[in-house]
Amino acid sequence: MKNIVLLSTAEWDNPFWTNKQHTACSLADLDCRILYIESLGLRRPSIHPRDWHRLIKRFTKAFSLPKKINSNLWVWSPLVIPAPTTWHTKLLNRIVFSVSLYLVMMILGFNDSILWTYNPLTKNYVSIKHFSSTIYHCVDNISAQPGMNARLINAEEKKLCNDVDHVFVTSSTLYRSLKRWTKNITYMPNVVDFKHFSKARSRRPAPNEYIDIPEPRLLFVGAISSYKVDLGMIREIALMMPSWSIVLIGLVGEGDPATNIKEIDDLSNIYLLGPKPYQDLPIYMSHSQVGLLPCLLNKYTESMFPMKFFEYLAAGLPVVSTQLAALNSFKDCFLTGKNSFEFVVHIKSILDGRSTINPDHASSIASKYTYEMRSVAMLRIIDRVLDKSMRR
Known part of the structure; x- marks a missing residue:
């Protein structure tokens, strides 16, 4: 049984789970013992009330022992200063975190552990030499x-890539970027909880909110943040096709509290439903006609493989997306639009039954990219890494 200390950049109870929570659960299901460490705070808190609420919540959790989720999984919220800027606050963080982590690992019996980190600043907090193997999972x-x-x-990520035993990345752009710093790197795209999202293909009663939202419903699920989502495009589509309902499920400003939604908030055919429980998402997808990925094209999104892509496909939803480099290998599974006009053309073809995309084929492709399959493949690579280190 492997002991894995998983250093995340996300809160465990975030309403929209990321790679980190899903991977932790998948590894736990494969009989690994997981210590999931919540975000250490990569970004300096803003004056936004949401950031202050998060700080207060983290502070109250910091004095508790790790929370046991199941027999193989614990969640821990360490006490650290988020995004420290001075040498003495950085040193304080390193001392407090390292000592606390050592004590927690002793209490839980995490001997001979693997460090699996998503945090590029990991070496600022702990010495990675104390682990039997080290993995950087860049998503x-x-x-x-x-x-x-x-x-x-960027500077610390370069050092981390040089020093860890292996790097996993979720997009070809990230692969090209990080392979400059290490030869021990593997590209594995984002994956999906296929069993969960394929439930959308079994017709169930529509959610209550949909009673007053007419078809066709064009659905976007995810963080509604101005650095990722093209809010201007959404507005243009809504104005061009007022008979279409655009449904947005997600937290506004996640990762960017400065997000302003005024340009879409005043349109009657745009419905902001807020975040929904993970277990309910297939129901919303089941009663929608198109899955939208209206992503901005910028330095962040050029490295992004949207998790919702395979989730839409697993649910049987036809997908229209902007041109994201990470999706180039799956061009036969979705339609690409450069602007709002092309989005409208593609959506019309789907609604009229003229689309060249076969949802059954797309869903079958998604079924080959699951968390279990990826975790098994990753563990095989880690086994080879451990085997090499034992031979030294």
Whole structure:
């Protein structure tokens, strides 16, 4: 049984789970013992009330022992200063975190552990030499997110890639970027909880909110943040086709509290439903006609493989997306639009039954990219890494 210390960049109870939570659960299901460490705070808190609420919540959790989720999984919220800027606060963080982690690992019996990190600043907090093996799982270009210290993150990420035993990345762009710093790197795209989202293909009663939302319903699920979502395009589509309902499920401003939704908030055919429980998402997808990925094209999204892509496909939803480099290998599974006009043309073809995309074929492709399959493949690579280290 492997002991894995998983250093995340996401809160466990975030309403929209990311790679980190899903991967932790998948590894736990494969009989690994997981210590999931919540975000250490890569971005300096803003004056936005949401950031202050998050700080207070984290502070109250910091004095608790790790929470046991199941027999193989614990969640821990350490006490750290988020995004420290001075040498003494950085040193304080390193001392407090390292000592606390050592004690937690002793209490839980995490001996001979593997470090699996998503945090490019990991070496600022703990010595990675104390672990039997070290993995960096890079799923985003974090330095391109709002409020990040890009220079620091890029410099530390280079050092981390040089020093860990293996790097996993979720997009071809990230692969090209990080392979400059290491030869031990593997590209594995984002995956899907196929069993969960394929439930959308079994017709169930529509959610209550949909009673007053007429078809056709064009659905977007995810963080509604101005650095990722093209809000202007959504507005243009809504104005061009007032008989279409555009449904947005997600938290406004996640990762970017400065997000302003005024340009879409005043249109009667745009419905902002807020975040919904993970277990309910297939129901909303089941009663929608198109899955939307109206992503901005920028330095962040050029490295992004949207998790919702395979989730839409698993649900049987035809997908229309902007031209994301990470999706180039799956061109036969979705339609690409460069602007609002092309989005409207493609959506019309889907609604009229003229689309060249076969949802059954697309769903079958998605079924080959599951968390279990990816976790098994990753563990095989880690086994080879451990085997090499034992031979030294």
